[in-house]
Amino acid sequence: MFTDEALDVVGADSSWRKSHQLTKETKGCQTTPLRTSEVEAQASHASENGTQTDPPANLGQHLWDHGEKGDPPRLKEFLHQVEHMVIKELVNNCKSHAFDGYDVNWSDQDETVSCVHRLQHPDAQSRGLQVTSVSWSCTGSVIACAFGRTDNGDWSTERSCVCTWNLDRSSFNPKKSDLVVDVPCPVMCLCFHPTRPSLIAGGLYSGEVMVWDTSRTQDPVLAQTGMSPDTHREPVCQVHWVPGTRKVELDVLSAGSGGRVLQWSVDITESKLVLGTGYALVRQQVPLMSTLSKVKGGNMVGITSLALSLWDLDSFLVGSEGGMVLKCSFSSQTVAAVPPHGESVTLRAPAQFSFSPQSGPVHSLHCSPFHRNLFLSVGTDGMAHLHSLLQPEPLLSLRVSESYVFAVRWSPTRPLVFAAATGQGLVQIFDLERQSLRPAATIDQNIGGQQVNCLEFNQQTHLLAVGNSDGTVNIWQLSAELTTQGPKEVAQLEQLASEVLD
Numbered sequence: 001m002f003t004d005e006a007l008d009v010v011g012a013d014s015s016w017r018k019s020h021q022l023t024k025e026t027k028g029c030q031t032t033p034l035r036t037s038e039v040e041a042q043a044s045h046a047s048e049n050g051t052q053t054d055p056p057a058n059l060g061q062h063l064w065d066h067g068e069k070g071d072p073p074r075l076k077e078f079l080h081q082v083e084h085m086v087i088k089e090l091v092n093n094c095k096s097h098a099f100d101g102y103d104v105n106w107s108d109q110d111e112t113v114s115c116v117h118r119l120q121h122p123d124a125q126s127r128g129l130q131v132t133s134v135s136w137s138c139t140g141s142v143i144a145c146a147f148g149r150t151d152n153g154d155w156s157t158e159r160s161c162v163c164t165w166n167l168d169r170s171s172f173n174p175k176k177s178d179l180v181v182d183v184p185c186p187v188m189c190l191c192f193h194p195t196r197p198s199l200i201a202g203g204l205y206s207g208e209v210m211v212w213d214t215s216r217t218q219d220p221v222l223a224q225t226g227m228s229p230d231t232h233r234e235p236v237c238q239v240h241w242v243p244g245t246r247k248v249e250l251d252v253l254s255a256g257s258g259g260r261v262l263q264w265s266v267d268i269t270e271s272k273l274v275l276g277t278g279y280a281l282v283r284q285q286v287p288l289m290s291t292l293s294k295v296k297g298g299n300m301v302g303i304t305s306l307a308l309s310l311w312d313l314d315s316f317l318v319g320s321e322g323g324m325v326l327k328c329s330f331s332s333q334t335v336a337a338v339p340p341h342g343e344s345v346t347l348r349a350p351a352q353f354s355f356s357p358q359s360g361p362v363h364s365l366h367c368s369p370f371h372r373n374l375f376l377s378v379g380t381d382g383m384a385h386l387h388s389l390l391q392p393e394p395l396l397s398l399r400v401s402e403s404y405v406f407a408v409r410w411s412p413t414r415p416l417v418f419a420a421a422t423g424q425g426l427v428q429i430f431d432l433e434r435q436s437l438r439p440a441a442t443i444d445q446n447i448g449g450q451q452v453n454c455l456e457f458n459q460q461t462h463l464l465a466v467g468n469s470d471g472t473v474n475i476w477q478l479s480a481e482l483t484t485q486g487p488k489e490v491a492q493l494e495q496l497a498s499e500v501l502d
Contacts (some may be wrong), residue, residue: 131467140460148186203236229342232256259300280336307365311372319362370415378405421452
């Protein structure tokens with residue numbers, strides 16, 4: 001019924017495709033064309049140059065040839081003539097000792113003494129307080145200043161303060177101290193602990209002794225004596241840190257104008273100073289010289305200054321209101337001839353030797369850090385006296401001022417240099433190496449002629465702190481000439497001490 005049938009293919013050309021192929025356009029990618037280029041390395045221009053040591057060719061034949069043909073005329077003859085003379089002088093120079101120990105210093109010496117800081121506490125200045133004492137910390141970066149009065153002869157209850165400045169701090173401000181410790185009465189003396197930079201010992205006008213810890217900003221009082229029978233009954237003129245009964249701790253040694261030297265141990269748990277040993281200078285127990293046999297006065301020797309020796313830990317020196325300088329011993333067992341006043345310890349008489357007296361109060365003493373027997377004393381006579389512990393008379397006396405001299409200190413780096421503070425507002429620096437009676441440098445404080453009360457050398461840097469009666473502290477930068485030790489300086493100091501003794 002159904003069968004396959006093959007039919008012829010019938011085709012028809014598309015008019016649409018043909019027309020579309022005629023009208024279509026070729027489009028490219030619509031991105032920005034990339035531009036490429038090739039550039040060589042931009043290295044700087046290099047060149048090669050030879051050294052300028054080669055002599056010209058014609059000159060080398062005459063000067064650089066060591067043969068006989070290269071010698072200038074008569075040169076060999078001249079060398080033969082002076083050969084014997086030159087060798088003789090060279091031999092003499094080898095045997096000469098003219099320059100033994102001489103060190104050449106090729107660097108330029110700064111001979112100026114400049115004031116780098118002027119420290120002020122506005123509140124103390126507004127109340128007319130004076131700087132009575134200054135002390136450097138063991139690190140050499142912190143300076144502590146005590147404010148009080150040296151011109152008040154009556155009992156004073158005026159409040160005072162202790163201020164500290166850290167000179168290395170980035171926020172250092174000379175007119176604003178880092179720490180202010182309020183004190184109920186004038187502070188007469190200060191001393192930083194030799195190994196713990198936060199501890200300061202101080203003596204008050206009331207006779208009390210205190211220890212402050214500057215790391216405790218809320219309550220810096222670490223220990224104090226309070227008012228008791230053991231306490232000084234007169235103003236404290238000097239405080240020092242000394243080896244205590246316990247080897248790991250230091251005690252506080254204080255001296256007062258009432259003639260007593262007291263040694264205190266620090267009891268941190270009780271916040272108090274405990275009296276361990278006491279000494280009393282009684283006039284009839286002092287080994288007086290013949291010139292002092294007619295000296296009149298009270299029973300007690302009024303102490304004005306005290307100094308410790310770095311060489312002999314058993315000895316200390318005291319200066320008195322009557323001009324006496326006494327050598328004393330910590331190990332003395334002689335009982336002091338004073339009636340008891342309720343002290344917790346028995347007072348001992350420490351005086352062992354008396355030096356030639358001065359004409360007025362001895363304001364300051366200082367032992368040499370470079371010689372075990374030498375010390376300096378100054379006072380109202382305007383002189384600086386160089387003493388030896390081995391003889392009563394001074395080895396040398398230098399005129400410092402026409403006024404009083406209130407403080408003297410040996411340089412910690414120059415064995416022959418010391419500084420003295422005067423009542424005319426000047427600081428005189430003497431150099432005994434110059435063999436001159438005139439000061440090597442004079443520092444004018446520019447304080448209107450008011451007195452300089454205290455000064456201290458910095459052990460770490462070349463700085464000198466000077467406390468003034470106008471309530472300011474000047475920090476002076478000393479020159480290398482005044483701080484750099486010479487090769488024979490210690491030997492010269494030894495010679496100075498031995499020549500007069502012979």
